Amino acid sequence: MPFNPQDPRVKKTRQGMRDAFARLILQKGYDAISIQDIAEAAQTARITFYRHYRDKEELLTDCLNTLYEELRAKAKPITLEGVLSGDSPVRLLYEHIEEQEMLYRILFSSRGTQTVIERLRHHLAAQAMESIRASGREIPHDIPLDIIAYHVASGQIGLAMWWLDQNKPYTADYMARISLWLTLTGLIETMGETGIRLPRPLPDERA
Amino acid sequence: MPFNPQDPRVKKTRQGMRDAFARLILQKGYDAISIQDIAEAAQTARITFYRHYRDKEELLTDCLNTLYEELRAKAKPITLEGVLSGDSPVRLLYEHIEEQEMLYRILFSSRGTQTVIERLRHHLAAQAMESIRASGREIPHDIPLDIIAYHVASGQIGLAMWWLDQNKPYTADYMARISLWLTLTGLIETMGETGIRLPRPLPDERA
DNA sequence: TCACTCTGTTACACTATGTATCTTATGGCA
DNA sequence: TGCCATAAGATACATAGTGTAACAGAGTGA
Numbered sequence: 219m220p221f222n223p224q225d226p227r228v229k230k231t232r233q234g235m236r237d238a239f240a241r242l243i244l245q246k247g248y249d250a251i252s253i254q255d256i257a258e259a260a261q262t263a264r265i266t267f268y269r270h271y272r273d274k275e276e277l278l279t280d281c282l283n284t285l286y287e288e289l290r291a292k293a294k295p296i297t298l299e300g301v302l303s304g305d306s307p308v309r310l311l312y313e314h315i316e317e318q319e320m321l322y323r324i325l326f327s328s329r330g331t332q333t334v335i336e337r338l339r340h341h342l343a344a345q346a347m348e349s350i351r352a353s354g355r356e357i358p359h360d361i362p363l364d365i366i367a368y369h370v371a372s373g374q375i376g377l378a379m380w381w382l383d384q385n386k387p388y389t390a391d392y393m394a395r396i397s398l399w400l401t402l403t404g405l406i407e408t409m410g411e412t413g414i415r416l417p418r419p420l421p422d423e424r425a
Numbered sequence: 426m427p428f429n430p431q432d433p434r435v436k437k438t439r440q441g442m443r444d445a446f447a448r449l450i451l452q453k454g455y456d457a458i459s460i461q462d463i464a465e466a467a468q469t470a471r472i473t474f475y476r477h478y479r480d481k482e483e484l485l486t487d488c489l490n491t492l493y494e495e496l497r498a499k500a501k502p503i504t505l506e507g508v509l510s511g512d513s514p515v516r517l518l519y520e521h522i523e524e525q526e527m528l529y530r531i532l533f534s535s536r537g538t539q540t541v542i543e544r545l546r547h548h549l550a551a552q553a554m555e556s557i558r559a560s561g562r563e564i565p566h567d568i569p570l571d572i573i574a575y576h577v578a579s580g581q582i583g584l585a586m587w588w589l590d591q592n593k594p595y596t597a598d599y600m601a602r603i604s605l606w607l608t609l610t611g612l613i614e615t616m617g618e619t620g621i622r623l624p625r626p627l628p629d630e631r632a
Numbered sequence: 633t634c635a636c637t638c639t640g641t642t643a644c645a646c647t648a649t650g651t652a653t654c655t656t657a658t659g660g661c662a
Numbered sequence: 663t664g665c666c667a668t669a670a671g672a673t674a675c676a677t678a679g680t681g682t683a684a685c686a687g688a689g690t691g692a
Contacts, residue, residue, distance in 0.1 A: 635690105636691090639686105640688090645681090648677100648680095650677085656672090657668105659667095659669095660667090661665090
């Protein structure tokens with residue numbers, strides 16, 4: 219189906235589908251939605267759906283890819299000074315969540331989104347690695363860099379999910395700073411340093 | 426349907442369904458599975474499925490609830506000494522993942538599981554709070570305890586997901602220690618302490 | 633205006649779902 | 663051992679959703 223994405227009719231149809239779909243997901247959940255429902259809510263014919271998307275999944279991907287591309291477009295070059303002064307990737311994430319709250323609620327809650335969350339996690343992990351490189355410091359105990367990066371990214375995404383789930387009890391700015399602070403300092407002030415058995419270096423531990 | 430769960434016929438039927446379902450999910454994915462498929466794979470009649478479960482979702486919940494209950498049953502009282510010597514909730518998690526790898530793969534990859542992952546996150550968050558309380562220390566900067574707990578739990582789950590996704594490149598023991606270490610000390614050794622703007626206390630930041 | 637493209641209408645075959653009815657098999661117990 | 667309660671199997675059916683086809687009508691842009 220070689221549709222022309224520039225055609226105003228096509229634009230209108232697809233935008234209508236995306237909007238209707240987002241509304242329906244929040245209203246009754248991904249699984250309970252039929253193609254019929256989407257077509258009706260978008261005030262279009264059922265067959266028109268099939269002309270543009272193979273299935274629900276593809277429409278959802280269309281919705282969330284746009285979201286992800288938007289976040290990526292916001293990314294700036296990473297410097298240690300920028301990160302420490304609060305101009306961090308996690309701050310951009312919280313700003314973007316504020317702008318696109320409805321879509322992030324779908325991303326974090328629905329089911330057809332595992333791949334997009336995975337992409338977001340990869341993205342944040344890559345940025346974490348870049349931040350660590352920008353710091354120019356040695357990694358302690360030879361902990362593999364990708365492990366660190368995924369731990370950081372997972373904590374950041376998890377905290378953002380918690381924030382939306384709790385209906386944003388704190389400001390995005392506060393959350394971004396907390397997230398960065400926990401990532402950087404962990405619980406060391408709380409738990410204390412004494413007695414922590416550091417992991418041994420890597421080679422002994424290969425499975 | 427007041428079935429007797431003790432009846433050996435019932436036990437056999439349900440166990441067969443659970444096993445068949447787990448195999449099918451890993452084989453072709455949750456969405457692509459029909460009730461027919463499950464019944465066939467379990468070598469039973471389609472109608473028998475409906476006698477025991479309302480839909481796919483309920484069968485999946487049955488599978489994963491068992492998993493979650495098993496993990497919960499392993500939990501021990503938390504002490505600071507136990508946590509620091511490596512006898513931590515996250516170690517139990519990794520041990521359990523090794524024991525039930527197939528089901529955890531389903532839990533972490535499939536779609537019908539958001540609620541169970543959420544429950545796992547709550548569980549780990551609750552244990553993190555308990556660990557912090559057991560330490561008897563003050564929480565720095567009045568950071569809300571639940572924020573810390575969810576950050577910790579998310580990092581731990583995310584790292585475990587990464588580990589399975591990468592086909593377990595390191596031992597469970599090593600992963601558990603890394604996870605604990607990152608949680609406790611963060612990246613402070615890597616990024617350094619200077620220049621980090623700590624979050625201001627809470628009251629100014631309420632949304 | 634005209635050619636082209638997109639959308640709407642109607643229709644159809646196919647598959648999965650959920651339920652009902654009746655028959656057969658199984659396990660516990662006197 | 664034979665009986666009884668209960669679970670599983672076989673068959674059938676109504677319903678809903680899916681995916682596709684053919685044709686008519688509306689919109690876009692030159």
